[in-house]
Amino acid sequence: xxxxxxxxxxxxxxxxxxxxxxxxxxxxxxxxxxxxxxxxxxxxxxxxxxxxxxxxxxxxxxxxxxxxxxxxxxxxxxxxxxxxxxxxxxxxxxxxxxxxxxxxxxxxxxxxxxxxxxxxxxxxxxxxxxxxxxxxxxxxxxxxxxxxxxxxxxxxxxxxxxxxxxxxxxxxxxxxxxxxxxxxxxxxxxxxxxxxxxxxxxxxxxxxxxxxxxxxxxxxxxxxxxxxxxxxxxxxxxxxxxxxxxxxxxxxxxxxxxxxxxxxxxxxxxxxxxxxxxxxxxxxxxxxxxxxxxxxxxxxxxxxxxxxxxxxxxxxxxxxxxxxxxxxxxxxxxxxxxxxxxxxxxxxxxxxxxxxxxxxxxxxxxxxxxxx
Numbered sequence: 001x002x003x004x005x006x007x008x009x010x011x012x013x014x015x016x017x018x019x020x021x022x023x024x025x026x027x028x029x030x031x032x033x034x035x036x037x038x039x040x041x042x043x044x045x046x047x048x049x050x051x052x053x054x055x056x057x058x059x060x061x062x063x064x065x066x067x068x069x070x071x072x073x074x075x076x077x078x079x080x081x082x083x084x085x086x087x088x089x090x091x092x093x094x095x096x097x098x099x100x101x102x103x104x105x106x107x108x109x110x111x112x113x114x115x116x117x118x119x120x121x122x123x124x125x126x127x128x129x130x131x132x133x134x135x136x137x138x139x140x141x142x143x144x145x146x147x148x149x150x151x152x153x154x155x156x157x158x159x160x161x162x163x164x165x166x167x168x169x170x171x172x173x174x175x176x177x178x179x180x181x182x183x184x185x186x187x188x189x190x191x192x193x194x195x196x197x198x199x200x201x202x203x204x205x206x207x208x209x210x211x212x213x214x215x216x217x218x219x220x221x222x223x224x225x226x227x228x229x230x231x232x233x234x235x236x237x238x239x240x241x242x243x244x245x246x247x248x249x250x251x252x253x254x255x256x257x258x259x260x261x262x263x264x265x266x267x268x269x270x271x272x273x274x275x276x277x278x279x280x281x282x283x284x285x286x287x288x289x290x291x292x293x294x295x296x297x298x299x300x301x302x303x304x305x306x307x308x309x310x311x312x313x314x315x316x317x318x319x320x321x322x323x324x325x326x327x328x329x330x331x332x333x334x335x336x337x338x339x340x341x342x343x344x345x346x347x348x349x350x351x352x353x354x355x356x357x358x359x360x361x362x363x364x365x366x367x368x369x370x371x372x
Contacts, residue, residue, distance in 0.1 A: 001192075001233070001234040001235075002234060002235060003042075003044065003076055003234050003235050003236075004042030004043075004076065004077065004078060004235045005042065005078075005148045005235060006148075007042075007078040007081035007082060009078075009146065009148050010040060010041060010042050010078040010082060011078075011082055012146075013039065013040055013141060014040055014056065014062055014082065016141060017029070017040060017056050017062075017137060017138075017141055018056055018057070018058060018059075018062070020136070020137040020140055020141065021056055021057070021058045021110070021134075021137050022058035022059070024110070024136045024137055025108060026058060026108050026109065026110045026134070026137070027057065027058055027103055027104075027107040027108045027109065028055055028056060028057040028058065028103055028107060028109055028110075029055075029056050029109070029110045029111070029112070029134040029137055029138070030053050030054075030055055030099060030109060030110070030111045030112070030115065030123060030131070030134075031053060031054040031055075031056065031111075031112045031115075031134070031138070032052070032053055032111070032112050032114050032115035032116070032119065033045050033046050033047050033052050033053075033114075034046070034112070034114040035114070035142075035236075035307075035308040035309045035312070036112045036114065036134075036138050036142070037052075037053075037054055037112075038235075038236060038308055039138075039141065039142055039308055040054055040056075040141075041054060041064070041074075041077045041078055041079050041082075041084075042076075042077045042078040042079075042235070043073070043074050043076070043077030043078075043079065044236060045066075045070065045073035045074055045077070047066075047067070047070060047073075048116060048118070049118070050066075050067040050069075050070060050091075050095070051065060051066075051067070051089075051095040051096065051099065051119050052064070052065065052066040052067065052070060053065050053066075053099055053115070053119070054084075055099055055100075057102075057103065060102075061084070061085060062084055062085075063084055063085035063086070063087055064079055064084055064085070064086045064087070065086075065087045065088075065089070065095055065098045065099045066086065066087075066088055066089075067088065067089060067090070067091075067095070068088040068089065068090050069090075071086070071088055074086070087099075087101070096119075096122045096123055096126055097126070099123065100123070100126055100127070105126070105127055105128055106127065106128045106129055107127055107129065108129050109123065109127060109129070109131040109132075110131060110132050110133060110134035110135075110136075110137065111123065111131050111132075111133065111134055112133075112134050112138060113133055113134075113135065113138075139313055142307060142308070142312060142313070143305065143312075143313050143314060143328060144325060144326075144327040144328060145307060145327045145328070145329050145351070146327070149237060149307060149329075150327070150329070150351055152233060152234075152235065152236075152237035153237050153238075153239075153306070153307070153329055153349065153351065153360055154351075154360050155192070155233050155237075156193070156230075156232070156233045156237050156238060156239035156349075156360070157239055157241070157349055157359075157360030157361045157362075158360070159188075159191045159192040159193055159233055159239060160188070160191070160193075160229060160230055160231075160239035160240070160241045160361070161241065161361055161362055161363050162187075162191045163184060163187045163188055163191050163229060164227070164229075164241060164243050164363045165363065166187055167227060167243070167245060167368070167370070168370050168371070169183070170183040170184060170187070171201075171219070171225060171227070171245055171370060172219070172370075173219055173220055173221040173223075173247055173372055174218060174219065175218070175219055176214075176215070176216050176217060176218055176219070177201040177202075177203055177206070177214040177215050177216070177217050177219065178201075178214050178215065178216055180201045180214070180219070181199045181201050181213075181214040184196070184199050184201070184227070184229055185199060188229065188231050192233050193231040193232060193233055193239070194231065194232050194233065194234060195231055195232070196229065196230075196231045197230055197231040197232060197238060197310055198213070198228070198229065198230060198231070198310070199213065199214060199228075199229050200212060200213055200214070200226060200227065200228035200229065200242075201213075201214040201225065201226075201227060202225065202226040202227075202228075202343060203217060203219045203220070203223045203224075203225045203226075204217070204219075204220060204222075204223040204224070204225075204341075204342060205339070205340050205341060205342070206226075207223075207224055207225060207226040207244075207337075207342050207343035207344065208337040208338055208339045208340065208341065208342060208343035209337075209343070210299070210300055210335060210337065210343070210345070212226075221247050221248070221372045222247070222251075223246070223247070223342070224244060224245070224246050224250065224254060224342040224343070224344060224367075225244065225245045225246065226242065226244050226245075226335075226343055226344060226345055227242065227243055227244070227245060228240075228241075228242040228345065228347065229241065229242075230310060232308075236308050237307055237308060238306055238307070238308070238309070238310045239349070240306055240310055240331055240347065240349060241347055241348065241349065241361045241363070242333055242335075242345045242346060242347035243346065243347075243363055243364075243365075243368055244258070244344040244345060244346065244367055244368065245367070245368045245369075245370055246367055246368070246369055246370070247369070247370055247371065247372035248369065248371075248372045249369065250367055250369075254342060254344075254367070255367065257292075257294060257297075257336055257338075257344070258336075258344050258366075258367045260288065260289060260292040260294055260336075261289070261294075261334060261335070261336050261344055261345075261346060262346060262365050262366060263288050264284075264285040264286075264288035264289050264298075264334045265285060265332060265333075265334050265346040265347075265348075265365060266365070267284045267285060267287075267288050268281050268282075268284045268285035268302055268303075268316075268332045268334065269332050269348065269350060269357065269359065270284075271284040272324065272332070272350055272352060272356065272357035273324065273352070273353075273355060273356045273357065274323075274324055274325055274326050274352060274354065274355075275323060275324065276323070276324055277320070277321050277322065277323055277324070278314045278315065278316050278317065278320040278321070278322045278323075278324060279316075279317065279318050279319060279320050279321060281302055281303070281316045281324075281332065282301060282302040282303075282316050282317050282318050282320075283318070285298070285302045285332070285334040286298060286302070286318075286334070289334065289336065294336050297336040297337055297338065298334055298335060298336060298337075299335075299337060300335065301315060301316055301317035301318075302316040302317065302332060302333065302334055303315070303316030303317075303330045303331040303332050303333055304316065304330060304331055305328065305329065305330045306329055306330060306331060306349055307329065314328055314330055315330075316330055316331070316332065324352050325352060326352050326353060326354055327351070327352060328351070328352040329349060329350070329351045329352070329360075330349070330350065331347050331348070331349055331350075332347065332348055332350055333345055333346065333347030333348075334346065344367070346365050347361075348360070348361040348365075349361060
């Protein structure tokens, strides 16, 4: 599988980035390595100590500044095809002067939010105007997925569904959470992911901790088990899906509460369409749970955007009045948590379409009953 899209995808993104940079009133944006850099160049290069940045001026040609010894990391990117200027430097030279060359000492700069202070402060010291975050540009670019990105998210969703379909092989009473996680890790890779970004195996009381990972706890026959898993498929787009499992028929109180959770998740998915706010999707799930007396058991937001990062905008949470637009992609994942006893969560990734949404996950949403 290719590690990047065709170069014309990145050319369109860079053109749009320059347009938005100008519209936001910036003279240039400075993008450090990480998801934003990969989004704009196709390069997954990572660096910390030595400066590597993409500089996109509002007017003029974008350029990449990188240490000469790290040029090889850019070889498989779209940078060469795009004809970007590459200004390389060696230890002892001033890379910040290269980055800001031609912009002037009073340039209005914006920087990506992953640019470390190690580099941000030297950049700021070379201008009379304090840099600000490039959020108005990068957020707008990455929040609306293009056709190539949506296809990658669909492939990621199908791949993680295949892992959930194999859970009967891995999840058995008497095994530890760590044992199960190891099998899931291998399956995630076998089903097309480059690696497992996260694996949550929350059995029994551990299921009541939404960010539990895995432990040496032995899974019991009476446990409810939350499995939340995901990772990237090339070129770097992530899956993220949660299903909840049990062995044999669940307790009556578990079955009753879980049925409410299933209705809450379905209500939130049904509410997704262009023109509504992100917070209204959160409310759609939360109201179902609150009406059943389970509102206090839902202790996190309903969802998060997904793409090159597992968590990115838009965030599906109370107080976020961002209006949903076609091409946005995010999770819908209400959960209920009973401390010291059990928890449950149902999570799908959905894509906002012209008149509703398209879930990229298709595994059954009910409490999955496995042999004990």
